Amino acid sequence: MALRLLVASRNAKKLAELRRVLDAEGIVGIEPVGLDEVPEFPEEPEDGATFGENALIKARSGARATGLACLADDSGLTVDALNGMPGVLSARWVGSHGDDAANNALLLGQLTDVPDDRRGAAFVSACALVWPGGAPGPGFTSGPDGAEIVTEGRWPGSVLRAPRGEGGFGYDPLFLPEGSDRAAAELTAAEKDAASHRGRALRALAPALRVLAEQA
Structure with missing residues (x-):
């Protein structure tokens, strides 16, 4: 029987992305479920100062409320010309x-006068996995709600002057990955x-997910 892994999100695209990573890494025995598939519980405010802190807040909250191993991510766009903002405020920049749409419009307005060579940016994601009752092991440390681990991924690029593409979500239409001639919203899944x-943060989490899968 597969081990249910709570993904602290209602975004179906995030669940699909985790399933693709599990398949690509050959990890079996884990069934990702979203917040809509478990009884509702009070979600704690994401008031951390970093992506890692916010990811842990969500993962600990989900694990504590459901008793399931819980994976959460916090991610956003850091823009050089804005001193790293929107950062942890990316989803609520307006x-x-x-x-x-409003977040993208505000960002474009803030960068109107910024020349192309100073529009550097990076998407950053932190993924936290909290395992109630799990023992600290490879990669895991001991936390208040069980064994836990946090990984981080960074995707460098720059901010375009107009949206491009229909795929992805968030700031994807404005983000031009380093070395690419297509916006993130123009890439295939x-x-x-x-x-x-x-994807980088989830792949860094693969060894811990394999440990989890062995418990299924």
């Missing part, structure tokens, strides 16, 4: 949460998995 910040 003040409300998850309005991608497989291409994005291979290069993206979240």
Whole structure:
């Protein structure tokens, strides 16, 4: 029987991305489930100062509430000309949460006068895995709700002057990956998995996920 792994998200694309990474890494015995598939519980505010802190807040909260191993990510765009912002505020850059079009419009407005050679940016993702009752082992440390591990992935690039592409979400239409002539929103799912910040963080988590799968 597969071990249920709670993914602290209601974003179906994130669950699909994790499933693709598990398949690519040959990890079997794990069934990812989203927040919509478990009883509702109070979600703690993401008030950490870093992506890693926010990912741990979500993963610990999910593990504590459900008793399931919980994986959470926190990610965003860091822009050099904005001193690393929007950063952890990426999803709510306009003040409300998850309005991608408004966030993109605000970012473009803030960078109107910034020349192309100073539009450097990077997507950053931190992934946290909390395993209730798990013992600290390869990669895991002991936390308040069980064994835990945090990994990070970084995807360098720059901010375009206008949105391109219909795929992805968030700031993908404005992000030109380093060495690419296509925006992140113009990449296929497989291409994005291979290069993206979240894909890199999830692949770094693969050894811990294998340990988890062995418990299934």
